[in-house]
Amino acid sequence: MVNSRMSKEIVINVCMGTGGIAAGGRDVMDAFIEAFRERGVDGRVEKHCAVHQVGCRGFCARDVLVDVSLDGERTTYQYIQAAMVPRLVEEHVLGGQPVTEWTVGPEYHAFHDRQVKVVLADCGNIDPDRIEEYEGVGGYTALRRILSEMSPGEVIDVVRESGLRGRGGAGFPTGIKWKICADNESEVKYIICNADEGDPGAFMDRSVIEGNPHAVIEGLIIGAYAIGSAHGYVYIRAEYPLAVERLRRALDQARAKGYLGKGIHGSRFDFDIKVKLGAGAFVCGEETALIASIEGERGMPRSKPPFPVFKGLWGKPTVINNVETLANLPVIFRRGAAWYASVGSEKSKGTKVFALTGKIKNTGLIEVPMGISLKEIIYDIGGGIEKDRAFKAVQTGGPSGGCIPSQHIDLSVDYENLIRMGSMMGSGGMVVLDETDCMVNIAKFFLEFTQSESCGKCTPCRFGTRRLLEILTRITRGQGRPDDIERLERMARTIKDSSLCGLGMSAPNPVLSTIRYFRHEYEAHIHEHRCPAGVCRELITYTIDPERCKGCGKCRRHCPVEAIEGQPKAVHVIQQEKCIKCGSCFEVCPEKFSAVLRA
Amino acid sequence: MKQVTLTINGKSVKTSPRSTILIAARSAGFRIPTLCYHPRLASVGSCRVCVVEIQGRGNLAASCVTPVADGMVVRTDSERVVAARRLVVELLLAGGEHNCSLCAASGDCELQNLAYELGIEKLDFPVEAPGYPRDTSNAMIERDLNKCVLCGRCVRACNEVQVNEVIDIGYRGARAKIVTAFDRNYGDSDCVFCGECVSVCPTGALREKAARFKGRPWEFQKTRTTCVYCGTGCQLDVNVRDGRVVKVTSDFRHGPPNYGSLCAKGRFAYDFIHHPDRLTTPLIKEDDEFREATWDEAMDLVVLGLSAIRNQEGPDAIGVLASARCTNEENYLLQKFTRACLGTNNIDHCARL
Amino acid sequence: MTNSISDLEHSEVILVTGSNTTEMHPVISSALKRAVRKRGAELILVDPRKIRLQRYASAWLRPKPGTDVAWINGLLHVILRDGLQNDTFIRDRTQGFEEMAELVKRYTPAHVEEITGIPAADIERAGRLYGRAKKASIVYAMGITQHTTGTDNVKSLANLAMLCGNIGIAGGGVNPLRGQNNVQGACDMGALPNVYSGYQQVGDAAVRERMALFWNVPQLPKVPGKTLTEITAGVLSGQVKAMYIVGENPMLSDPDLRHLKGALRNLHFLVVQDIFMTETAAMADVVLPAASFAEKDGTFTNTERRIQRVRKAIDPIGDCRADWSIIADLSTRLGFPMSYGSPEAIMDEIARVTPSYGGVSYRRIEGVGVQWPCPTPEHPGTPILHKESFTRGKGVFHAIDFEPPPEVPDAEYPLYLSTGRVLYHWHTGSMTRRSAGMSERVNRCEMEISAHDAAKLGLENGQEALVSSRRGQIAVTVTVSEKAVRGTVFIPFHFAEAAVNELTHGLRDPVAKIPGIKVCAVKVEPAPVSESR
Known part of the structure; x- marks a missing residue:
């Protein structure tokens, strides 16, 4: 069967994160499978064609993103819909000619060039539903080596040397947290993965679990081994059905392969993980509230001290690590603490994943080395401000973070600097604001x-x-x-x-x-009762400049409350007492007239 | 256990390492106001009235839940502390219907006391009471959540002390409130009317319904006694004004067996005492009808009746039934009377029922 | 109780049986629930009804009514079979073990399942739970004692506790919960036909002489008196002509009321002393108005043997007088002068004549009371009984065989009837039914019945039904409840208008004379429509 006209190794990767699916990823995938079945029948495709789902690769604005690889040569397409698939198969897969008008452009490369992917390295490359693919990229090797060669104390030492800090917001050194818990004498200890990502617009954790759940599981097992815990939990929002589904499947696979359970991989270490669904309360991301929720109580925070490392779940010493923190661990053990510590700034090591949104051209999920400047993020990765308006500020740290104004655009992003500016790292929300934001x-x-x-x-x-x-x-x-x-x-x-x-x-x-x-x-x-950005409705007045109005009537037709009067070809007038300041007239007034004024 | 030493308002204080700042400060004579704290309940540090400043710590700490540590330096009265307390109390006052002159709890209200203590005369915020309908669903507990400060004491009393698990905090943010399952009123809920919640409520949100406007704390004469219902022997306080029992309370400091807890009967079924059906004079049956009689008349008749039968038929023709409701002294006296006076051992009571 | 209420919170395992604790002893139930929720204790609940405690139970056994000896023997069997017994305790502190052990060999879980209907696996589980605990407590109430085999039931529970060495230790014990506020004290004070205060035997000549001396009478009656049942029988046979009833309402609380009513009617002279015109008082020749607990001083002794103060809060209503003062007055008028200035003076006398109360004085019990035995003023009281040895020396195991209850359902009376109380009412309701709050919660006699039985009988929730036994008939309101077990109905006895004791039988335990109220056979039918209103 090998001697055929088309004998290249064909791999299709379709982005099937929540964003990809929302953009039509499933249909695209089905279309590829269907196409190959047809083409396969007529014998034109001889070699194995693999159509894979992969997790989010960050540039969600361009979904559905599709990779077509022929013998390892990868071409990435953007904005792909099912209807476009036959042409891709015909021209690229069979004809060997990429469909250049659909391939990603320079922004896509710019978006990725400045990023350093550690946590997200394999998201978007491997099929999250197949443990073999994770193992194929080195997954679980760190765990196996740890279990056969390292003591819990040595594991903690490596994490401390790496300089890894909690990615959930506060930035507490992970190794130290583990050490405190490990030193606590208790027969029962718990480790919890906090996947209760609640910041509006944030989808870092979801993407990691959807794209590479085994990395999180491996990290959790390593943590459990380090602190001496036999029971782990992943506390995850019920609003993340896809992540939950993939996580559960991954746990089953890990159990089947002996990474979880009694005597993991021949060691004397027992550990298993339960999935606990959160009901969508933002506050349950707070660790003590999360604990209360797992215990079956209303998710309300408890006073600290005692901190969970001393008295946590069911009153036992408990380590709570965020998804991203845990996903860093396998890589730290694979590539070494020294390598990890070489990435990032002096006090903040490694990379950080951000959800880049707002008035920016390239929105999406990014991973950057700690210490990168805001300017690089906004202009190099983000491609600058939408409609090339003036950059005003960037809001970081989620709903309880702060705003950093344009004059600090050269600020290097790490835990300390953000706090110094009155904001914080948080879990990694980054909302770019421009001159039209009040x-x-x-x-x-x-x-x-x-x-x-x-x-x-x-x-x-x-x-x-x-x-x-x-x-x-x-x-x-x-x-x-x-x-x-x-x-x-x-x-x-x-x-x-x-x-x-x-x-x-x-x-x-x-x-x-x-x-x-x-x-x-x-x-x-x-x-002055004035909104400089022209956002606050009560402070805005729309008027029609009689000099410029040509009486086209567009504004009158669009006004939802019939506040505009005027005969065709005659000057129109806005009745202020009826106006609800929706701005429709301003938007629709033809640019050549620009007769509607906002003040 | 080794004692720890901390400094509170410049004074060196020695205390147990298990102590909280609140306990240590109070025992050293410093006043720290509280609201959600209750000595019978686990402390949660939710109201933030008891905050104090701890040197080297970024934010203020709730003293009721913060353990002491050796060398800790605490201020209970700094400007920061007072500002926080004032804000908290003002927020509470503005967030509910706290109109003291229209409240049965006036004079018996910890929020009122706090406002007074902090010298609050005017609020920086408009009052926005949530406007919940009053829960008048039952004859025992009157519940007005507009007066609730969400200290959660009732929730802890219900769940930790009585373990009836009837109420919890529901909803979020400023709309958070105490709820029963499905947010029903008490009467239609799983509530068993032990009244533990009422006993710990610091404001007028939960009140013994029948006792409302029947007297202020200082007008009551409280008599500690033992409950008349089951064999638990709960210690309770009968609250009397003008010769009438107007409510029954208890106090965890009374200690065993009930540590301040009561049940529906012990707390609310005291109204039989003044019930019009009470027998108030001796009664003598004549022609199958009772008529009122004087004690002398009645006692003479009893003496006559009993002695006649004793003399004619012998003492064993008399049977005496004592009472598991009467006191030890009365039962002792009755058996002594039966044996030494009547001359029979025919005495029994309903011990088996 | 051998142990204290607060001690329950130190048990690892608590076996509750025949006690609907959350309704009958709510405050004690809180201690049980706290033990479970806060301290991780395991609760074994043995009760046919799905009572509220079931929510807190690790194991729930639902025996058929009247089969307690069988399931307890089943637990004994499992514990012995698995070697979970406390051999040291058995050797050092008990006797009669061999016979008992021999007998319970027959009570295999499978056999017990046949008798009780409890799945064998549950017997196994409960046995192991109890047997493995380092300290396990047994809590029971009238659901164990009000049977014709009540004494056997209690002895069987004692077997269980002794087998595992759960006597005399904190967190252990055999703990009956006394139903009435001072039933413990009334017994302690000798309001019983055979004993003086402190359980000093009337039949013991030395005791009798000493008491006569104390009371300054030439002699005291030698023969133990009649129990209530025997008095009732005596009235019917003409031996007893007069009764003086203080603060009791047997006309509602006692079984087989028709029989009792006949007896009281037969009396030549009846004096009743009470705070309300009860069903019993209504039959009296003279009614003496007594003061309520709020109107007098004294002491009650609670279920954990704690002697506590009752204090006068208000003056007696109207012309009411405290019972002690009426009794003293009556005695004086009958030629045996009693002059006590106050109840405190009476307690001083009690302390002098009652060894177990020897250290009791009002000053002593002002704060938290004291648990008897407290023989001297210096004695700290006794929170846990039988610490070193039993009262009689060695504890005795009793080999007890299961006997079926005397009346079980048959074709004519196909359902079990069990009686008891509800949370909001107490005993015959003379106090609680006059309370606005309590009456608002429950103000009619509701019969609990399972959905299955109700459907079979064509009964709907809220409907009137007639319940009859071989002894009588009452009308009740049907409450279809998930609490009820199939084949058994439950009716509280608080309601004079539907006095369930019209139905119960007067058969009694041969030793304790306790009536077997908890089990009888009844039939239930819808009430004719014309009568339902």
Whole structure:
């Protein structure tokens, strides 16, 4: 069968992360399979054609992304839909000629060139549902070596040398956390993977689990071995059905291959992992709330100390590591602590995955070395600001992070620098803002989220965040009081100072950091009743310039509340008392007239 | 166990390493106000009223849950601390319906006391009570969640002390509230009306319904006694005003056997005491009808009846039934009376029922 | 209780049987639930009904009514078969082991399953749970004692506790929960036909002489008196002509009411002393109004033998007088003067004449009371009984065979009837039915029945039904409940308008004379429509 016209090794990879599937990935995959069945029948394809699903490769904006590899020579296509598949098969797979008009362009390469992929290295390359593929790229070799050659203490030493810090937000050194727990005398200990990714717009953890679940499992087993735990949990949001499904399948496979269970790979080490589904409360990402939730209680944080490493799940010493942290571990053991420590900045080692969103050209999931500058992320990887507008700020750290203004665009991104700027690493959200974003409104947006996600347990968070939101709301409505900025600052500081858990302690950050860098915007709202970015509806007035209006009627037809009057070919007028400031007229007024004015 | 030494407001304090800052400070004579703290319940540090400043720690710590440590330097009264306390109490006052003159708990309210202690006369926020309907679903517990400060004491009392597991905190953010399963009112819930929740509620959110507006704490004469129902022997306090029993409470400091816990009967079924059906005079049956009589009349008749039968038929023709409801003294006296006075051993009681 | 209530929280395993603790002893049930939820204790619940404690149980056994000896023997069998018994304890502190061990050999789990209906595997599991625990407690109440085999049931539980050495240790014990506030004290005080206070035998001449001396009477009656049942029988046979009933309402609480009512009617003279016009008081010639607990001083002794103060909170209502003062007055008027200035003076006398109360005084029990035996003022009291030895020296194992209850369902009366109480009412309801809160919760006699039985009988929830036994008939409201087990209905006895004791039989345990109220046979039918309103 080998002597055929077409005898190349054919591999098709289809992005089947949640983003890929949403963009039609499953149909694309089916179309390839169908196509090969047809072409195979007429004998034109002799060699094995592998159509693989792979996890997210980051550039979700261009989904469905498809790799066509012929004898290892890979071509990547973007925006692929099922209907396009026959042509790809015909021209590229069979004809050997890539369909150049569909291949990814320079942005795709720019997007990836500056990235350093450690955690995401195999996401998008291997089929997450097949343990053999993970093993094929070196997966579980680290675990096997550890179990046969290393003591738990040595494992901890390696992690400490690597400089790995928790990727869930606080950046606590992982090796030290393990050491404290390992030193704690207790027959029963637990290790928990925190996969309760709750920041809006964040999908780092989901992508890792969907794309390479075994890396997380291997990391968790290594951690369990290091601290002496026989019971592990993955606490994952029920809203991540695909990740849950792949994780469960991966656990079954790992069990079948003897990576989990009694006497793992001939050692005397027993360990197994349970999957616990979270019900979507943001606060359950907080480790003590997560523990309460696993215990069957309402997911509410508990006071620390005692810290979970001393008294965690069911009162036993417990290590909680984030998904990304755990996924780093197999690589650290494969490539060595020294190599890992060579990546990154002085105090922040390795890479960090970010969900890059907002007013940026290339949105998606990126992994960059610690210490990279904001500018490189925004302009080199992100391709710059949408519509080439002016960059204003970047918001990091999720809903309780802060904003870093344009003057600090050269800031090198690591734990300490972000905190110094009044923001934080968080789990890796990065929202790029431009000149059309109102910073008061941005603060209000994040406060809306945190105040409604507050568990309600402690007073400052439960009521304090709502009061902050109330004040922000009145400012955006032009009803701000002269002393509101001071009031906000005072309350925000006290809320940070007195809240029970990380949620309350960080919830005021968006307020404080926007006041810190954009005080003038607050002042404009309060004193001049003006929204400089033109976002806050109550502060905007739309008018029609009679000099420029040609009476085309487009604005009148689009106005949802019939607030615009005017006869054809005659000047139109907006009735202010009816106007709801939706901005439709402004949007639809033909550019050649530009008769609708916003002020 | 070795004692630890910490500094509180500049004073050196020695205490057990298991102590919390709150306990250590209070025993050293420093006042730290609290709200969600209750000595009978596990501390959770949720209200943040008891926050203190610990040197070297970034944020304030809830003293009720923070263990002491050797060398710790604590301030219980710094500006930061007071600012936080004030904010918390103002937020609570503005977040509910705390109109003291229209509240049965006035004078018996920890929130009211806190506002007073912190000198709060005016709120920086508009009052936004949640507007929950009042739960008037039953005759025992009146529940008004508009007055709830979400300290969670009732939840802990229900789940940790009585382990009835009827209530918990539900919903999120400022809409968080105490809920029964499916957020039903008490009357339609799984509640068994032990009233433990009422006993720990610091405000007017949970009140003994029948006792509302029947007296303030300082108007009550409290008499500690033993419950009259089952054999547990719970210690309780009968609260009396103007010669009437108006409510029954207890106190964990009474100790065993109940450590302040009661059940529905012990706490709420005291109204039989003043029930109009109570017998208030001796009664003598004449022609199958009872008529009221004086004690002398009745006692003479009893003496006559009993002595006649004893004299004619012998003492064993009399049977005496004592009571498992009466006191030891009364039962002792009754058997002594039966044996020494009547001259028979025919005495029994319903021990077997 | 051999142990204390708080001691339950130190048990590893707690076996609860014949006690619907959350309703009858709610505060004690909290200690049980805390033991389970907070300290990880395992609860073995043996109860045919799916009572609330079932939520907390690790093992739940549902025996057929009246088969307690059989399942307990089953546990003994499993423990012995698996070698889980405490040999040291058996050797040093007990006798009669061999016979008992021989007898329970026959009680294999399979055999026990045949008798009790409890799956053999559950017997195995419960046996091992109890047997393996380092300290295990047994808690029971009237569900164990109110049987014609009540004494056997209790002895069987004692066998179980002794077999595993669970006597005299913290977290162990055999712990009956006393149903009424001072039933312990009434017994302690000698309100029984055969003993003086402190269980001093009437039949013992030395004791009798000493008591006569204390009480300053020439002599005291020698022959033990009649029990309540015997008094009732005596009334019917004409031996007993007068009764003085203080604070009891047998006309609702006692079994086979029709029989009892006949007896009381036969009396020449009846005096009843109570706080309400009870069903019994209504039959009296003279009714004396007594003060309630809030209106007097005194002491109660609780189920853990703790003697505690009752304190006067208000003056007696109307012309009411405290029972002690009425009794003293009556005695004086009958020629035996009693002059006590206060209940405290009576307690001082009790302490003098009662060895186990020897150290009790009001001053002593002002704070947390004291648990008897407390023979001297210096004695700390006794939270755990039988620590070093049993009262009689060695503990005796009893080889007890299972005997079926005297009345079991048949074709005519096809259902078991079990009786008891509900959370919101207490005993004959004279107090709780006059409480607004309690009456609001429950104010009618509801019969619990399983959905299966209800469907078979054509009964719907809330419907009126007639329940009859060989002795009587009552009308009740049907409550289809998942608490009920198939084949058994449950009716509380608080309700005069539906007095379930019209149905129960008066057959008693031969030793303790306790009536077998918990098991009889009844039939249930829908009430005719005209009568239902």
